[in-house]
Amino acid sequence: MGKCELKFVFLGGCSFLGRDIMGKLTEVLNDRGRQIVAGSVTGVRNYIKNINWKQVKANCVAEVKGTFHLRNSMAALAVLLLTSVGVYTFSEKVAATEHVYRVYIDGQYYGVIEDKASIESTIQSLGTEMKAEVIFQPVHQHVSVTNEIHVANAIIESTKEYAEVVVVRVDGRDVVTVQDQETAEKLIARLKDQYVNPNEQEQVSLAETVDFIKVQDEVQKVTSFEAAFQLIAQGVIEQKTYVVSRGDSLWDIALKNMMSVEQLHDANPNIANIDAIGEGQEINLVAKEPLISVQTISEVTREITKNYEVEYRDDSSIFEGQEEVVQEGETGKIKQVVKITKKNGIVLKEDILKEEELAAPVKEIIAKGTKKKPTYGFYNGPVTAIGGGSWAYPVGGGYVSSYYGENRGGRPHLAIDIAASTGTAVYASNSGTVSYVGDAGDGYGNCIRISHGNGIVTLYGHLSSMAVSPGQSVGKGQYIGGVGSTGWSTGAHLHYEVRINGAQINPSPYM
Numbered sequence: 001m002g003k004c005e006l007k008f009v010f011l012g013g014c015s016f017l018g019r020d021i022m023g024k025l026t027e028v029l030n031d032r033g034r035q036i037v038a039g040s041v042t043g044v045r046n047y048i049k050n051i052n053w054k055q056v057k058a059n060c061v062a063e064v065k066g067t068f069h070l071r072n073s074m075a076a077l078a079v080l081l082l083t084s085v086g087v088y089t090f091s092e093k094v095a096a097t098e099h100v101y102r103v104y105i106d107g108q109y110y111g112v113i114e115d116k117a118s119i120e121s122t123i124q125s126l127g128t129e130m131k132a133e134v135i136f137q138p139v140h141q142h143v144s145v146t147n148e149i150h151v152a153n154a155i156i157e158s159t160k161e162y163a164e165v166v167v168v169r170v171d172g173r174d175v176v177t178v179q180d181q182e183t184a185e186k187l188i189a190r191l192k193d194q195y196v197n198p199n200e201q202e203q204v205s206l207a208e209t210v211d212f213i214k215v216q217d218e219v220q221k222v223t224s225f226e227a228a229f230q231l232i233a234q235g236v237i238e239q240k241t242y243v244v245s246r247g248d249s250l251w252d253i254a255l256k257n258m259m260s261v262e263q264l265h266d267a268n269p270n271i272a273n274i275d276a277i278g279e280g281q282e283i284n285l286v287a288k289e290p291l292i293s294v295q296t297i298s299e300v301t302r303e304i305t306k307n308y309e310v311e312y313r314d315d316s317s318i319f320e321g322q323e324e325v326v327q328e329g330e331t332g333k334i335k336q337v338v339k340i341t342k343k344n345g346i347v348l349k350e351d352i353l354k355e356e357e358l359a360a361p362v363k364e365i366i367a368k369g370t371k372k373k374p375t376y377g378f379y380n381g382p383v384t385a386i387g388g389g390s391w392a393y394p395v396g397g398g399y400v401s402s403y404y405g406e407n408r409g410g411r412p413h414l415a416i417d418i419a420a421s422t423g424t425a426v427y428a429s430n431s432g433t434v435s436y437v438g439d440a441g442d443g444y445g446n447c448i449r450i451s452h453g454n455g456i457v458t459l460y461g462h463l464s465s466m467a468v469s470p471g472q473s474v475g476k477g478q479y480i481g482g483v484g485s486t487g488w489s490t491g492a493h494l495h496y497e498v499r500i501n502g503a504q505i506n507p508s509p510y511m
């Protein structure tokens, strides 16, 4: 046999194969290179000629996915020769005169080959699967040569074991092969068990037409009960799950698993509120698409509550913006007989067959105020102060920081605040008699009150200093103390109040 050398250089990928597949092919090439080297040019040509390309592609893809059978590797190599951008060179020509061999598989004659090494390699790669006995008988005369790949296929075929098995056919499509009829029936029984509630009378059916077909087929095609069950129940052999860790949001989980939040929802239809998932909870990452669906129809009697109506009535005795409940509402109670149709445990529809009101709901009645709110004080009578009609501004500077009637945490401010720096002079706004000087701990801080007669009193709060004493007569505009922030105050200002017979009125006309 002549010596030749085969070299492959990849310049790019096949158009239909991914990078992994290319890598695999390279591997296959290295493994199998010797076979080709040992073979003849004719042999290589014949490999290529007899290849089922579709099958080869499928096989290469399958190997990358981990289920490749070595018997296909020769064909994979040939793919390289033809479809990849490969460059190969033979350094020497293969000698033309070679031994050829008759091949017998389990005593049966299969044909003549010249590449014995490649067949031996095929046998080796089958490992323990290889059960047939293969004999090579050298032939020295000139005979036409059978294609090696046919012989290799015959050897592979001899490793297969045939038996009666059962194919589960769903809506005319073969989905899985199981050992026997009994196993197939057990599959369906277990599937139904998943969704049937033993406490309810239910009609159970399958949404698809399911047939069990007895066939003679390779024993190797039989799927185990567990795997077959996973397949028909969730459409995939292995369900991927994720255990929620502390602080995981749906968004985090989706991102970590390269999926969308919507896909997460789809994968977990049994979790009513997936946004409220908890630490340690196991959730699905793949949406189940059962190949066979269980439909249940049940009749359920239940009591539900009926919400009450709320009626608003205008009420002129209540201030605007205020409400009063006149009559408390009460929910009613309804008894229903419902036909519930579920598919794989998920409610598809509910038909109400019968309905009976056990208790009528009671309407809630709410009175809504329409009465206008007073803008200030309660005193509307005439005012005549001792000092006459004109009043003095009570501070030597500053600005009004809060008006009368402003909202102060839900209560109106019944005074005027004039913000000014600490120590700014405070004056009596009219002549009168000082009736109080001091801090009563009532929030006003240092406070002076002056009585002006006719029930009119002015009040000066939060003072930093006080220059008058009780009983003292003061004139309009007389200095009585300094602006401060004593008592319940957040900054230096004069809190100026005017009271008529105890009512705090708007001080604006009195300053």
Ligand SMILES: [Zn+2]
Binding pocket: 402, 413, 415, 416, 417, 494, 495, 496
């Ligand atoms: Zn104030």
